Amino acid sequence: xxxxxxxxxxxxxxxxxxxxxxxxxxxxxxxxxxxxxxxxxxxxxxxxxxxxxxxxxxxxxxxxxxxxxxxxxxxxxxxxxxxxxxxxxxxxxxxxxxxxxxxxxxxxxxxxxxxxxxxxxxxxxxxxxxxxxxxxxxxxxxxxxxxxxxxxxxxxxxxxxxxxxxxxxxxxxxxxxxxxxxxxxxxxxxxxxxxxxxxxxxxxxxxxxxxxxxxxxxxxxxxxxxxxxxxxxxxxxxxxxxxxxxxxxxxxxxxxxxxxxxxxxxxxxxxxxxxxxxxxxxxxxxxxxxxxxxxxxxxxxxxxxxxxxxxxxxxxxxxxxxxxxxxxxxxxxxxxxxxxxxxxxxxxxxxxxxxxxxxxxxxxxxxxxxxxxxxxxxxxxxxxxxxxxxxxxxxxxx
Amino acid sequence: xxxxxxxxxxxxxxxxxxxxxxxxxxxxxxxxxxxxxxxxxxxxxxxxxxxxxxxxxxxxxxxxxxxxxxxxxxxxxxxxxxxxxxxxxxxxxxxxxxxxxxxxxxxxxxxxxxxxxxxxxxxxxxxxxxxxxxxxxxxxxxxxxxxxxxxxxxxxxxxxxxxxxxxxxxxxxxxxxxxxxxxxxxxxxxxxxxxxxxxxxxxxxxxxxxxxxxxxxxxxxxxxxxxxxxxxxxxxxxxxxxxxxxxxxxxxxxxxxxxxxxxxxxxxxxxxxxxxxxxxxxxxxxxxxxxxxxxxxxxxxxxxxxxxxxxxxxxxxxxxxxxxxxxxxxxxxxxxxxxxxxxxxxxxxxxxxxxxxxxxxxxxxxxxxxxxxxxxxxxxxxxxxxxxxxxxxxxxxx
Numbered sequence: 022x023x024x025x026x027x028x029x030x031x032x033x034x035x036x037x038x039x040x041x042x043x044x045x046x047x048x049x050x051x052x053x054x055x056x057x058x059x060x061x062x063x064x065x066x067x068x069x070x071x072x073x074x075x076x077x078x079x080x081x082x083x084x085x086x087x088x089x090x091x092x093x094x095x096x097x098x099x100x101x102x103x104x105x106x107x108x109x110x111x112x113x114x115x116x117x118x119x120x121x122x123x124x125x126x127x128x129x130x131x132x133x134x135x136x137x138x139x140x141x142x143x144x145x146x147x148x149x150x151x152x153x154x155x156x157x158x159x160x161x162x163x164x165x166x167x168x169x170x171x172x173x174x175x176x177x178x179x180x181x182x183x184x185x186x187x188x189x190x191x192x193x194x195x196x197x198x199x200x201x202x203x204x205x206x207x208x209x210x211x212x213x214x215x216x217x218x219x220x221x222x223x224x225x226x227x228x229x230x231x232x233x234x235x236x237x238x239x240x241x242x243x244x245x246x247x248x249x250x251x252x253x254x255x256x257x258x259x260x261x262x263x264x265x266x267x268x269x270x271x272x273x274x275x276x277x278x279x280x281x282x283x284x285x286x287x288x289x290x291x292x293x294x295x296x297x298x299x300x301x302x303x304x305x306x307x308x309x310x311x312x313x314x315x316x317x318x319x320x321x322x323x324x325x326x327x328x329x330x331x332x333x334x335x336x337x338x339x340x341x342x343x344x345x346x347x348x349x350x351x352x353x354x355x356x357x358x359x360x361x362x363x364x365x366x367x368x369x370x371x372x373x374x375x376x377x378x379x380x381x382x383x384x385x386x387x388x389x390x391x392x393x394x395x396x397x398x399x400x401x402x403x404x405x406x407x408x409x410x411x412x413x414x415x416x417x418x419x
Numbered sequence: 420x421x422x423x424x425x426x427x428x429x430x431x432x433x434x435x436x437x438x439x440x441x442x443x444x445x446x447x448x449x450x451x452x453x454x455x456x457x458x459x460x461x462x463x464x465x466x467x468x469x470x471x472x473x474x475x476x477x478x479x480x481x482x483x484x485x486x487x488x489x490x491x492x493x494x495x496x497x498x499x500x501x502x503x504x505x506x507x508x509x510x511x512x513x514x515x516x517x518x519x520x521x522x523x524x525x526x527x528x529x530x531x532x533x534x535x536x537x538x539x540x541x542x543x544x545x546x547x548x549x550x551x552x553x554x555x556x557x558x559x560x561x562x563x564x565x566x567x568x569x570x571x572x573x574x575x576x577x578x579x580x581x582x583x584x585x586x587x588x589x590x591x592x593x594x595x596x597x598x599x600x601x602x603x604x605x606x607x608x609x610x611x612x613x614x615x616x617x618x619x620x621x622x623x624x625x626x627x628x629x630x631x632x633x634x635x636x637x638x639x640x641x642x643x644x645x646x647x648x649x650x651x652x653x654x655x656x657x658x659x660x661x662x663x664x665x666x667x668x669x670x671x672x673x674x675x676x677x678x679x680x681x682x683x684x685x686x687x688x689x690x691x692x693x694x695x696x697x698x699x700x701x702x703x704x705x706x707x708x709x710x711x712x713x714x715x716x717x718x719x720x721x722x723x724x725x726x727x728x729x730x731x732x733x734x735x736x737x738x739x740x741x742x743x744x745x746x747x748x749x750x751x752x753x754x755x756x757x758x759x760x761x762x763x764x765x766x767x768x769x770x771x772x773x774x775x776x777x778x779x780x781x782x783x784x785x786x787x788x789x790x791x792x793x794x795x796x797x798x799x800x801x802x803x804x805x806x807x808x809x810x811x812x813x814x815x816x817x
Contacts, residue, residue, distance in 0.1 A: 037472070071495070074495075075498070077435045078439070078499050079502040086505075087498070089498040089501075089513055090495060097488060099487070103487075104480050104484050105476050107484075108476060117487075166515075
């Protein structure tokens with residue numbers, strides 16, 4: 022029997038009634054002839070509530086203990102879902118990240134999966150049970166509980182789908198797939214039927230919430246098709262897979278990232294890539310904006326960082342300062358608006374049009390970032406929504 | 420450096436401020452020259468809240484999943500306590516039951532510790548850290564998470580004290596030790612300076628809340644002195660240890676157990692001990708009250724069971740019925756009042772005096788149970804408090 026992995030996010034399991042609904046959907050899937058593995062996030066805002074509790078005790082909580090604490094969220098929802106399935110007559114069993122064989126490195130709060138040993142899962146599937154797995158967590162080779170970073174439940178789902186050679190990996194949320202923009206900001210945003218792995222990664226890196234960038238990277242490496250679907254009803258969702266059409270310069274989507282800060286670090290020009298790697302290793306998606314100084318000499322690097330990736334901004338600045346050179350916060354209350362699509366920097370027309378739109382809106386552009394897959398404008402936060410809507414109209418006609 | 424094991428109950432870690440207080444107490448203990456292992460319960464009513472959540476999903480929750488769910492309570496408090504200690508400059512690390520090497524059998528909800536392998540704890544103590552352990556839980560030899568039954572955090576503490584050859588095991592609660600009765604029912608109840616293991620076990624089995632009966636059994640087997648103390652201030656508490664004085668018939672304490680039911684089972688007389696073992700294996704403290712029938716033939720056994728030990732009364736009756744014979748609930752809304760002391764059944768005078776007191780109060784005694792360490796009267800629940808107070812006055816003079 023084919024295996025399907027389904028992942029349900031926090032709002033899909035936010036209360037007992039929603040958990041029962043998920044159980045019914047899982048039961049239906051099983052009755053259609055699948056062996057089902059379910060990955061769950063914590064109920065509702067549980068993770069944020071636990072984090073807030075920790076911060077009452079310790080403003081910059083030690084990461085190993087934070088992982089021990091935060092992993093309770095998924096344990097609660099997985100146990101309740103298992104009970105709900107059994108209550109509906111479906112044999113089920115819940116497994117922690119450790120019991121599921123999800124082995125990670127020991128980078129607490131931002132652990133990377135290094136190996137998946139799904140043997141207990143396979144045994145239980147063989148016995149006809151639905152297996153429920155706690156998302157967002159694993160165990161390190163040092164036998165410590167670890168979490169996988171924001172959106173980590175997606176990573177869990179895709180990693181399991183790959184290890185189990187699942188037929189597909191279905192990621193359920195409140196929205197029926199990936200849209201060309203956040204429908205709450207752009208009401209006419211279009212649902213995308215299909216998206217390449219690279220385009221999805223760019224959208225996720227630039228702030229789009231549907232799928233976690235690391236998960237997409239994993240899916241791409243193993244060729245797993247990801248279906249992003251709604252937990253409510255039977256929408257077809259979006260399929261994320263290998264790029265099948267030749268690269269074209271059409272903009273696929275426009276997304277915004279709010280709550281960013283611009284840091285200025287005193288560093289040698291040659292060390293800027295090292296600084297970006299340092300941030301990346303800490304799970305902070307730093308974007309280099311500019312470097313002001315002479316080649317080969319010390320100057321100032323300007324990096325935009327999303328504050329939601331940073332557990333403690335002052336601690337981060339201290340660590341970067343200790344290694345590279347003094348860091349100051351140059352600007353806060355800024356964000357980026359990013360247009361994503363293959364080949365966007367093939368000519369300057371897209372950037373020219375984007376800057377024109379920003380000028381019409383009176384939005385001062387502090388910095389610009391371009392790459393083959395996207396272009397990004399850094400503006401003050403009050404311009405994020407209007408700029409997103411106008412760029413969407415400019416590039417996608419609605 | 421000597422090792423001390425300290426256990427803090429739910430009300431002692433009920434909120435962030437109380438957790439900080441516990442951290443300060445642990446810090447002080449360490450500064451007085453001890454290596455400290457701290458066992459914590461869940462914060463406040465967390466365990467009951469999680470149980471209530473489970474029952475919303477499933478009236479008789481599957482025990483393996485219930486264990487997975489309920490163990491979150493202790494994980495939360497242990498991680499927060501570790502953060503609080505580190506915030507106060509004390510190196511600390513939290514360990515789950517599994518990481519602490521607490522190996523149990525696989526009787527979910529009522530697991531028994533079969534082995535303690537405290538090696539990781541010893542390594543961390545050697546490195547100068549305070550080690551915090553989640554109480555109430557362990558891991559079975561089948562690599563499943565298990566809980567140890569009500570009051571299980573005491574069992575964790577005593578088992579660790581034994582395995583680590585600790586100098587002492589300190590059990591902290593809201594009250595400064597073991598009293599001759601619940602001070603809320605008998606305001607003049609006396610604090611006991613010292614108590615033998617057997618007397619403490621009887622008090623605990625008959626409903627007294629301070630120490631868990633299984634923990635005392637463990638302490639007795641290994642000769643660990645238990646100090647029951649208050650978490651607030653510096654009270655000396657009660658020492659529970661080997662009986663040092665010759666057995667006398669003095670009553671040590673009077674305790675009540677409310678919320679009991681009397682079940683009547685159709686069973687052969689020779690099988691009554693087996694029935695009691697069956698209940699005991701399920702963690703239900705059944706007390707045989709009477710057997711009505713001819714020797715060697717089938718008759719009816721009357722057993723009193725505390726409802727708090729029973730997760731689902733109807734399920735229990737079905738299981739007992741399937742194995743022994745039909746079970747009906749004869750009586751509910753009853754409870755026992757028990758007087759505890761070594762040698763209480765040496766003569767009939769104590770029983771006679773107890774029955775006299777019950778008659779004065781107009782409390783009909785449905786059944787009597789005596790043993791070398793206690794005598795127990797089964798009455799309707801409205802008589803429990805008055806009878807407790809009057810028996811305390813009769814036997815302890817206040």
